[in-house]
Amino acid sequence: MKQQIGFIGGGQMAEALIRGIIASGLYRENDILVAEPNDFRRDHLEQTYSVKTFESNVPIFDNCRIIILAVKPQTMKALLLDCRERVQSHHIMISIAAGLPISFYLETIGKNDTKMIRVMPNTPALVLEGASALSRNDNVSDEELRAAEEIFLAVGEVVILDEVHLDAVTGLSGSGPAYVFSFIEALIDAGVKSGLTRVVSEKLALQTVSGSVKLLKESGEHPAALRGKVTSPGGTAITAIHVLEKVGFHGIIMDVVEAAVIRSKELGKVE
Ligand SMILES: NC(=O)c1ccc[n+]([C@@H]2O[C@H](COP(=O)([O-])OP(=O)(O)OC[C@H]3O[C@@H](n4cnc5c(N)ncnc54)[C@H](OP(=O)(O)O)[C@@H]3O)[C@@H](O)[C@H]2O)c1
Structure with missing residues (x-):
């Protein structure tokens, strides 16, 4: 298992998570890879956090086992269709996009063995005081879920729930x-x-x-x-x-x- 973590999308929420995991010592700056199309955001993340950034998401799939999908829900389908061939069974895919069910990712990627974790965070994560709920599919082991939990503990409190409860989480802590x-x-x-x-x-x-x-x-x-x-x-x-x-x-x-x-x-x- 490679000790690098990848982000696809380097916006506000990715930045909060990067800040939290560096501050908590969970990952070193060099071991955080970010794919982000926007030049300004890439420069900002490199200069502020000394993370590695890329215009393409290929290096993320090649080097990271844990991959956090941090793009807007409306761009998620295009992203998944673009990268579905690169998703492998060892990857732990974590999405923070609001609203999209785990079945959406599995159907769009088209591989039954994909490890998928869906997270509902909230905006106080931006100041490391978030409340996040995590749900996994059956392909994710307890150890892999624990690795994901640690990431979100770096930006606040975490609960682990069955996916059926994520709408309630959205109504309470998400909104x-x-x-x-x-x-x-x-x-x-x-x-x-x-x-x-x-x-x-x-x-x-x-x-x-x-x-x-x-x-x-x-x-x-x-x-x-x-x-x-x-x-x-x-x-x-x-x-x-x-x-x-x-x-x-x-x-x-x-x-x-x-x-x-x-x-x-x-x-x-x-x-
Ligand atoms: N912000 C919050 O408080 C919050 C709370 C709960 C959940 N979330 C979820 O977190 C996710 C990210 O939200 P955010 O506020 O961080 O959004 P954001 O600031 O817009 O960040 C998304 C970033 O992803 C980039 N991107 C778009 N397509 C990409 C691709 N194919 N590959 C790589 N990067 C791509 C975007 O670049 P361009 O701008 O150039 O398109 C943008 O920089 C959303 O799904 C949202 O539902 C956010």
Whole structure:
């Protein structure tokens, strides 16, 4: 097994993974190969991370056992049709493209023995705080799955799930940053409406959210228990929570995630 890892597509997500695996010491710079058509991106990746870059994806298949497909979902089919002859049974193909099922890769590559791992990461991976879910097909051994898991642990938390659960993951953590950003935006506007400057409101809102997450993680307590601790009798917080519950906040969030899960299922059916 060659100790080199290859990326096909050197965009934002590939860059986050490269940054994470170098920082974690998982692979040395020299052992990371990237195929990327864009000259500017190749120069950027070489100069910033000292990785090897190529215009063609042939060196990736020739030198790497683990190959991460990091192109947009809409260009995936063309890429697979172009490289299907080069995919061999020792390659561990890992795709981070949203929505495309493992069956899509196997059908397009046309080889039953292809080892395929599908990953649903999220955008905080760009700052090494991602949440990724991994699913494999039967051709991938436990040891090979572990090698893939290590890569995504370098950019955050990882869960291993059957592929059937990836639509739920898309609705929760994949699309989740959008809900969190919307909540924070609303919190900032609320501060401004109450008379704070936008700068002050933004600073307080961001710290309130990140501090609350840290408190949850470090205390190990259930969110309801911590909420109970900040709602004093007849106080401001319980008065505000009353408003949240009257509009059905809990149910709204569950509906929001469910809508994204349904949409993910719909998109997964489209070829
Ligand atoms: N960004 C995220 O937060 C995020 C989150 C979850 C999942 N994902 C998934 O991650 C994948 C990559 O997303 P991204 O944001 O990193 O996209 P991106 O920045 O557009 O990167 C994709 C790169 O692949 C290059 N490329 C296109 N065709 C290629 C080919 N045949 N061979 C080699 N390289 C090729 C593109 O070059 P050109 O620009 O010249 O076409 C581009 O530089 C997507 O499938 C997306 O669904 C991304």
